[in-house]
Amino acid sequence: MNRIAELTVEATVENIDIVTDFVNAELEKLDCPMKAQVQIDIAIDELFGNIAHYAYNPEVGPATVLVEVDDDPLAVVVTFIDNGVPYDPLVAEDPDTTLSAEDRPIGGLGVFLVKQTMDDVSYEYKDGQNILSIKKHM
Amino acid sequence: MTYEMNRQDDALIISVSGRLDTNTAPELQEVLDEALDDVSELTFDLDDLEYISSAGLRLLLVAQKRMTKQGSMRVCNAGEAVSEVFEMSGFDGILTLE
Numbered sequence: 001m002n003r004i005a006e007l008t009v010e011a012t013v014e015n016i017d018i019v020t021d022f023v024n025a026e027l028e029k030l031d032c033p034m035k036a037q038v039q040i041d042i043a044i045d046e047l048f049g050n051i052a053h054y055a056y057n058p059e060v061g062p063a064t065v066l067v068e069v070d071d072d073p074l075a076v077v078v079t080f081i082d083n084g085v086p087y088d089p090l091v092a093e094d095p096d097t098t099l100s101a102e103d104r105p106i107g108g109l110g111v112f113l114v115k116q117t118m119d120d121v122s123y124e125y126k127d128g129q130n131i132l133s134i135k136k137h138m
Numbered sequence: 139m140t141y142e143m144n145r146q147d148d149a150l151i152i153s154v155s156g157r158l159d160t161n162t163a164p165e166l167q168e169v170l171d172e173a174l175d176d177v178s179e180l181t182f183d184l185d186d187l188e189y190i191s192s193a194g195l196r197l198l199l200v201a202q203k204r205m206t207k208q209g210s211m212r213v214c215n216a217g218e219a220v221s222e223v224f225e226m227s228g229f230d231g232i233l234t235l236e
Contacts, residue, residue, distance in 0.1 A: 017161065038219045046191055097228025113223065
């Protein structure tokens, strides 16, 4: 896997756009299909948004975003790293998508959408860091 | 994200364009909280909506729950990317899509 780009910014919702633009610039160099790019952009909104809301709450801290490329098969891997409270977003139960509007809880959909659209999502807590990776084949 | 509202009597049409996400959904939510007073027919026109994340879904669900009590709600002209999110989330089963 080749690391091609790295960005560290404060984990705030205002910086989601900066992270999205940064990742999109790399995806464009890779001729990433538009549909995959939109799905990755949504994943960034969900995952970086979660870090911004919860990792250092009520303080603000840094988050690093890595973009890597796998060659065979061609895939892009985006990794989010923060030093905030340990949190594995993958342990939450998937929401029941068959419930009616009245019974549907507000929220709990973000990580589920990411799991649906990405080819792989992995989490580990290592050396005091939350490390969350998404992989999308292209 | 930008939006346009068109109110006629108790019918309100909201056209949303751009991205409905973590940053932009709270702004529209605040507007909706007041704009839906006395509305019985709500229409979201999503023709120019590029994408929607779970923050945008949350907004639609809040609106749907409220409109179920006070009238009806339709969601029109969702493009491919947005429709796909509706399907994956099961929102195609709880929203009235046209």
